[in-house]
Structures are given as structure tokens and as C-alpha cells.
Amino acid sequence: MRVLLVGSGGREHALGWKMAQSPRLKALYIAPGNAGTARLRADGAEIANLPVKADDKNALVQTALERKIDLVVIGPEGPLAAGLADDLRAKGLAVFGPSQAAAEIESSKVFSKEFMQRRGIPTAKFSVFRDYDRALAYIHELEHPIVIKASGLAAGKGVIIPENPSQAETALRQIMVEKVFGPSGDDVVLEERMSGPEVSLFGFTDGNSVQVTVPAQDHKRIFDNDRGPNTGGMGAYAPVPVFAPAMAEKIQRSILQPAIDGLREEGRPFVGVLFAGLMLTAQGPKVIEFNCRFGDPEVQVILPLLESDLLEILMACATGHLSEVQIHWSKGAAACVVLASEGYPGKYPSGRPISGLDAARPDSFVFHAGTREQDGRIVTSGGRVLCVTGWGESIPLALKSAYTAIGPIRFEGMQYRKDIGRLAVTSTLHA
Ligand code: AMP
Ligand code: GLY
Numbered sequence: 001m002r003v004l005l006v007g008s009g010g011r012e013h014a015l016g017w018k019m020a021q022s023p024r025l026k027a028l029y030i031a032p033g034n035a036g037t038a039r040l041r042a043d044g045a046e047i048a049n050l051p052v053k054a055d056d057k058n059a060l061v062q063t064a065l066e067r068k069i070d071l072v073v074i075g076p077e078g079p080l081a082a083g084l085a086d087d088l089r090a091k092g093l094a095v096f097g098p099s100q101a102a103a104e105i106e107s108s109k110v111f112s113k114e115f116m117q118r119r120g121i122p123t124a125k126f127s128v129f130r131d132y133d134r135a136l137a138y139i140h141e142l143e144h145p146i147v148i149k150a151s152g153l154a155a156g157k158g159v160i161i162p163e164n165p166s167q168a169e170t171a172l173r174q175i176m177v178e179k180v181f182g183p184s185g186d187d188v189v190l191e192e193r194m195s196g197p198e199v200s201l202f203g204f205t206d207g208n209s210v211q212v213t214v215p216a217q218d219h220k221r222i223f224d225n226d227r228g229p230n231t232g233g234m235g236a237y238a239p240v241p242v243f244a245p246a247m248a249e250k251i252q253r254s255i256l257q258p259a260i261d262g263l264r265e266e267g268r269p270f271v272g273v274l275f276a277g278l279m280l281t282a283q284g285p286k287v288i289e290f291n292c293r294f295g296d297p298e299v300q301v302i303l304p305l306l307e308s309d310l311l312e313i314l315m316a317c318a319t320g321h322l323s324e325v326q327i328h329w330s331k332g333a334a335a336c337v338v339l340a341s342e343g344y345p346g347k348y349p350s351g352r353p354i355s356g357l358d359a360a361r362p363d364s365f366v367f368h369a370g371t372r373e374q375d376g377r378i379v380t381s382g383g384r385v386l387c388v389t390g391w392g393e394s395i396p397l398a399l400k401s402a403y404t405a406i407g408p409i410r411f412e413g414m415q416y417r418k419d420i421g422r423l424a425v426t427s428t429l430h431a
Helices: 010-019 058-067 078-079 084-090 100-107 109-119 132-141 165-176 247-264 298-305 308-321 395-406 421-426
Strands: 002-007 027-032 044-048 071-074 127-128 146-150 188-192 198-205 210-212 221-223 227-228 235-238 272-281 284-291 332-339 364-368 371-373 376-378 384-392
Touching: 002 010, 002 058, 002 221, 002 298, 010 027, 010 298, 010 308, 058 084, 071 084, 071 132, 071 198, 071 235, 078 084, 078 100, 078 132, 084 100, 100 109, 100 165, 100 247, 100 284, 109 127, 109 132, 109 188, 109 284, 127 132, 132 165, 132 188, 146 165, 165 188, 198 247, 198 298, 210 247, 235 298, 235 395, 247 272, 298 384, 332 376, 332 395, 384 395, 395 421
Parallel strands: 002 027, 002 071, 027 044
Antiparallel strands: 127 188, 146 188, 198 210, 198 272, 221 227, 235 332, 272 284, 332 384, 364 384, 371 376
């Protein structure tokens, strides 16, 4: 099988790493990839980065045709929201990733919330506003705490949890008047604030059937003990002890399958992976948000636990045969720690040389996120630079493998959380 993988982050390095283990792989091109994907190897397969940007739809379609690609796998939400999957399918290519219309489940929070409401999918109560003055009046009327969300894509920064009405007012003004997220803030969702542990659950889907992965938990805040601003994710672990196996079945039945059926019935069949960000509230699990792609860094802990052939699963989704595939997961655990640049999630430097990447270990792997090659050296090129994943029979052992593997790695200004997975080790079962 000849595969084109679109994207350049830790998620794409993990997807490439797992696909490279498939005996069916003949060629894997990553557009544009990073220094980690450039180093992927597989017996009997050609693997290479291509200098094609993830947002250059025409060049990606042309590349897929020229290189006789059997399957295109689209990693990030940006190209999906821009309709890359539609353009590829129009040329008869098999694609893992939803159409532009189906990707609205992530790219428009207004669509997503109204969809959940009409489909009876449990989520926080909400109201939608386009008018600043009306939104402002509403937040002053409310008695309960709220969450403010820009409707469009905002690189994980469009959600504000104000601690008082004055913070809410400032956030609302920044989004709706100052337009800090551009047109993504034309519409705003104001919703009830929920509480409870958070879990990410992914469903592979061919548009009809859904098969869930093991659940994972992300760590969104930059500092230990969940302090500081939100980031794209600073670490993750899987599976999640607060999430009993019966809960995964319940969520597949009451959330993922109704979402996939609803999208199909509304003329937006969803092919790819549907990511449910969930909160386990006292009233049961509720959807915080849907995403139209794998979570990063969640997928870096999910794929090491996958015992089946990823390429076969992705192809089955793309061609409508998922129900014929049996997916097996290891009984063990995995954990990852993100090594970030100083200043992240704000402004950060790049071009800093990274050392200590060569120590290969049997129970860990270093996924590259923001790295590139410069004069024969690997240097930093992003906020999240590396994602070090370890695995073992239990979460404590997986954490030990991950933190041990970080040992030799150095770059100037490197920062990472020391408390990844601590809650998993102390929490109780949520049935
Ligand atoms: P999102 O970008 O939608 O995943 O939101 C980012 C984070 O904001 C989530 O991981 C939650 O921690 C928090 N959040 C979003 N919506 C709510 C809500 N309705 N109630 C409480 N926390 C929320
Ligand atoms: N780690 C959360 C996300 O990928 O959206």
C-alpha cells in the first residue's frame, strides 16, 4: 500500500511510526513531516518527507495522483476544515479523514452544539450569540458559572473559563469586538460550566460503524498541578482508571454511534476518527467538544497499545469495511510527556539544537512534534518540541519508562511537566 500522510506534528510522527510496522506498507510519504518522520524506516518500504505544505490542497492532490497513492491520511483539523478530503475524493482517492461538511463537528461549535441538541447527545446547556450587547446582557443575567467559546477554530485557545463576571466581559470583548481569533469569533457559544474528570475517547468510523480506542487523558495546562494557561496538551496516559470499560460501551452507544448516524442522516457522512472530549459529570458523561481528527498528544499513547495493523484499520474506514475488522488492544498502559520550548504557550524561540535523541530503548519512543533539520543537526521549530512516550504493564511503569527516556534529552529552555499521570495513580474507578 502506498500512503500519503498529511501533517507535521507529534500526532503524524506517531501515525507514521505505527503504519511503518505494517507488512502491507510499500511507500509512506509525509507532507511536510518533521525531523522525526524523516527518520522513520521500514523493511521493504520507502519512507520520505515531501516538501508540500499541509494547507496546499492543489499540490497535495497532484502529489497523491503522481505518486499513485492508495490511501491519504489527514492528521490535522485545518486541512479537513478547508475541504482537502473532498478534493482528494473528487479524484477517486481513498481518504481517511472527514469531508469539510462533516468536519464542521469541530470547526463550528455552533453547528456542533445544535447538532448535539437535536440528536439528544448529552452536552452542557448553551446559548449562541452573534450580537455582543446581547451576549453581554446574558452573562450578567446568569446565576451559574459559564464557559465562553469562540465558534470557529482557534488552535485550542478559543475556550475561556472566566472566574468572575468582569473576566467574562473582557473575554467576550476580546472575542467579539477586538476579534482576537478573527472570524472564528463572529459567533460565540456561552455554556453551562460542568465539572468532573475529563477523558478523550476516539471512534474509528467508516461513516456507519464505530469502533472505539482505549480512552486517554490529556493534561492541558502548562504547569504542574494544572496551573497556568491552556496548551495543546502537555502529556497523556492511557487507559484511564476513572473510566471503567463499561463506560466506553455506554459512550459508544449513547454518544459516538448517534453522532455518526446523525451526521450521515443529515447528509454529512463522517469517515475517519471522531474524537469525543468528555466530562464525567455527576449526571453521567457529557460531551465537552467533538474533534474531527486524532488528539495530540493522546494518539501518542493510544497507538503503542494497538496490537492490530493500523494501516488495515485506516483503509477499512476509508473504504467502508470497518465492521469486517477486529481491533485488538494491549492490556498494558502508555504515558507520554511533552518537552516544550521556553515561553510556550506564548511566544517561544526556535532553532535551538537538541541533543540526546539517539538512545534507543525497548519500552519508549521519542515522537517529534516541532523539530526540523538544520545543517545536519536536529533543532527546535515549535512550541511543543518532542513527545516522549513510555509503555509497560501498568501506568506507573509506563510513566517510569517515559521519564527515564527523557533523561539524556537536552535543549536550551526545555520545559516539561513532572506530574503527568499522577491523578491516574491516585484516582478511583468511575462506573
Ligand atoms: P475545548 O477546547 O472545547 O476542549 O475546551 C478546553 C477545555 O476547557 C476543556 O478541556 C475543559 O477543561 C474546559 N471546558 C470546556 N467546556 C467546558 C464546560 N462546559 N464546563 C467546564 N469546563 C469546560
Ligand atoms: N490534545 C487535545 C487535542 O488534540 O485537541
